[in-house]
Amino acid sequence: MDVKTTEYKRVAVVQPVGRVDSNTSAEFEAELRRLVDSGHINLVLDLSKIDFLSSAGLRVIVSTMKSTRKNGGNICVAEANARAAEVMKLAGLDSVIDMHPTREAAIASF
Amino acid sequence: MDVKTTEYKRVAVVQPVGRVDSNTSAEFEAELRRLVDSGHINLVLDLSKIDFLSSAGLRVIVSTMKSTRKNGGNICVAEANARAAEVMKLAGLDSVIDMHPTREAAIASF
Amino acid sequence: MPATTQRLRVPARLPQLARVREFVHGCALRKGLPERETFACELAADEAFVNIVVHAYGGESDRPVFVRCRGLANGLVISFVDEGMAWDPSPPSAPPWESTQAEVTVGGLGRLIIHRAMDGVRFRRRGSRNILTLCKFRSGFSPAE
Amino acid sequence: MPATTQRLRVPARLPQLARVREFVHGCALRKGLPERETFACELAADEAFVNIVVHAYGGESDRPVFVRCRGLANGLVISFVDEGMAWDPSPPSAPPWESTQAEVTVGGLGRLIIHRAMDGVRFRRRGSRNILTLCKFRSGFSPAE
Ligand SMILES: Nc1ncnc2c1ncn2[C@@H]1O[C@H](COP(=O)(O)OP(=O)(O)O)[C@@H](O)[C@H]1O
Ligand SMILES: Nc1ncnc2c1ncn2[C@@H]1O[C@H](COP(=O)(O)OP(=O)(O)O)[C@@H](O)[C@H]1O
Numbered sequence: 001m002d003v004k005t006t007e008y009k010r011v012a013v014v015q016p017v018g019r020v021d022s023n024t025s026a027e028f029e030a031e032l033r034r035l036v037d038s039g040h041i042n043l044v045l046d047l048s049k050i051d052f053l054s055s056a057g058l059r060v061i062v063s064t065m066k067s068t069r070k071n072g073g074n075i076c077v078a079e080a081n082a083r084a085a086e087v088m089k090l091a092g093l094d095s096v097i098d099m100h101p102t103r104e105a106a107i108a109s110f
Numbered sequence: 111m112d113v114k115t116t117e118y119k120r121v122a123v124v125q126p127v128g129r130v131d132s133n134t135s136a137e138f139e140a141e142l143r144r145l146v147d148s149g150h151i152n153l154v155l156d157l158s159k160i161d162f163l164s165s166a167g168l169r170v171i172v173s174t175m176k177s178t179r180k181n182g183g184n185i186c187v188a189e190a191n192a193r194a195a196e197v198m199k200l201a202g203l204d205s206v207i208d209m210h211p212t213r214e215a216a217i218a219s220f
Numbered sequence: 221m222p223a224t225t226q227r228l229r230v231p232a233r234l235p236q237l238a239r240v241r242e243f244v245h246g247c248a249l250r251k252g253l254p255e256r257e258t259f260a261c262e263l264a265a266d267e268a269f270v271n272i273v274v275h276a277y278g279g280e281s282d283r284p285v286f287v288r289c290r291g292l293a294n295g296l297v298i299s300f301v302d303e304g305m306a307w308d309p310s311p312p313s314a315p316p317w318e319s320t321q322a323e324v325t326v327g328g329l330g331r332l333i334i335h336r337a338m339d340g341v342r343f344r345r346r347g348s349r350n351i352l353t354l355c356k357f358r359s360g361f362s363p364a365e
Numbered sequence: 366m367p368a369t370t371q372r373l374r375v376p377a378r379l380p381q382l383a384r385v386r387e388f389v390h391g392c393a394l395r396k397g398l399p400e401r402e403t404f405a406c407e408l409a410a411d412e413a414f415v416n417i418v419v420h421a422y423g424g425e426s427d428r429p430v431f432v433r434c435r436g437l438a439n440g441l442v443i444s445f446v447d448e449g450m451a452w453d454p455s456p457p458s459a460p461p462w463e464s465t466q467a468e469v470t471v472g473g474l475g476r477l478i479i480h481r482a483m484d485g486v487r488f489r490r491r492g493s494r495n496i497l498t499l500c501k502f503r504s505g506f507s508p509a510e
Binding site: 001006021022050052054055056058059062082083086087090091093 | 234235237238241255256259260262263266268270314315316329332333336337348
Binding site for chain 2: 008013109
């Protein structure tokens with residue numbers, strides 16, 4: 001798993017590449033925490049390059065969602081591929097976090 | 111010339127496709143005016159699909175820039191191709207209007 | 221019908237996750253499950269294995285986890301056997317974020333995913349062993365009781 | 366050296382713009398100008414033609430605009446001839462938005478672009494005709510005075 005981040009002034013886009021599971025979710029969490037701690041309140045998760053996503057990744061997403069909302073911002077998802085969308089839906093997270101078809105739609109939603 | 115517009119809640123992205131010259135700039139202007147009149151204060155011009163751009167198009171861009179700024183918003187450019195970038199530069203407009211490499215960077219700049 | 225059975229034994233360590241998923245992936249593909257059902261099996265297997273490491277064994281160790289895949293005419297049965305403490309694989313009734321509690325928690329998410337991803341989930345305690353049996357049927361078929 | 370010359374005559378109407386640009390485009394390509402210089406010629410030709418229609422003829426009409434392209438060893442000379450009123454092709458010193466005036470205006474933009482896009486611009490009034498001569502040299506060469 002690798003995390004590609006693009007930081008803009010008003011939003012940061014985080015793209016996990018590969019497998020986000022119990023082995024790798026700590027890295028994913030560290031990057032999201034770094035962004036929140038550095039003052040980013042609006043985050044976009046680009047889930048287009050996810051090969052695998054388990055509840056370990058979802059826990060990180062939910063905890064980051066709580067942090068951003070507490071800070072007056074939000075988190076949303078962009079370009080979820082079939083696997084990521086399936087997991088978000090199975091877990092019911094798609095009704096709690098906005099899912100956008102494109103990164104730009106996600107960025108424009110803030 | 112054709113204009114493809116994507117309207118988001120906080121920003122609209124306008125992509126002129128083809129030639130923006132003295133024959134076609136009225137259509138381009140009409141679409142930008144429609145967006146400003148419908149309440150959009152932040153506009154992104156995607157200049158990736160420009161085949162030709164003359165001063166007629168630049169006048170429309172400058173007049174729209176003035177409208178958006180008067181309304182408390184702004185206009186910026188994204189993904190200008192070589193021709194569009196050359197004309198913006200020749201006219202010195204690149205020092206007045208921000209040019210972003212991607213649509214998402216442009217959207218994130220507001 | 222002749223059932224093809226494949227077996228895997230791995231230590232209860234999280235770096236084994238990828239191997240467990242690949243084992244299940246291969247079995248599901250060989251059984252002819254489509255991409256979506258195959259992914260569901262991998263997902264449930266991942267969650268099951270993590271629960272065994274964390275809840276049955278109380279953390280990573282070299283104790284064994286047995287995985288078996290058995291092909292059915294219309295699907296796949298995956299069983300996990302471990303020698304740890306009994307754990308409760310029953311799912312929460314709803315995702316934690318749909319809870320009415322003020323503080324949203326995330327417990328039970330793995331079990332919820334297992335139940336939603338699979339068509340059948342059965343947990344038994346036999347002697348000192350936990351046996352978790354998961355089944356997934358090809359789209360359009362439902363479990364033959 | 367033998368100079369190749371190509372000529373076009375079109376009515377002073379804006380829908381002719383594409384034809385004028387294509388004519389100049391073809392001449393520049395045939396002369397071997399690279400893409401960037403070719404585009405500069407098209408751009409200047411567009412602005413020149415619009416200025417002739419608007420300023421020399423005071424609007425669209427069927428009166429003639431003559432365009433001529435002549436190849437030089439290291440570039441291209443494009444001339445525009447019209448029978449309209451004399452017009453001032455001299456450029457503003459800076460883009461209108463760099464002006465210190467409170468109200469930014471956009472006049473003079475076409476002329477500014479012509480001068481910045483081309484290596485040489487010359488305007489003459491001869492009898493009842495305007496003659497605008499533009500030249501563009503291949504990158505790395507400068508105008509031979
Ligand atoms: N991967 C495995 N490797 C070795 N033995 C296994 C494995 N999976 C299951 N078993 C053995 O099979 C027994 C029954 O497991 P189960 O999956 O419930 O199959 P059954 O349908 O026969 O009940 C377990 O007690 C265990 O000893
Ligand atoms: N496209 C044209 N078609 C016909 N005649 C032209 C054209 N362009 C120029 N001419 C004629 O050539 C004359 C000189 O034009 P110019 O471009 O200045 O060339 P020169 O280098 O010979 O001065 C003009 O007065 C005009 O009558």
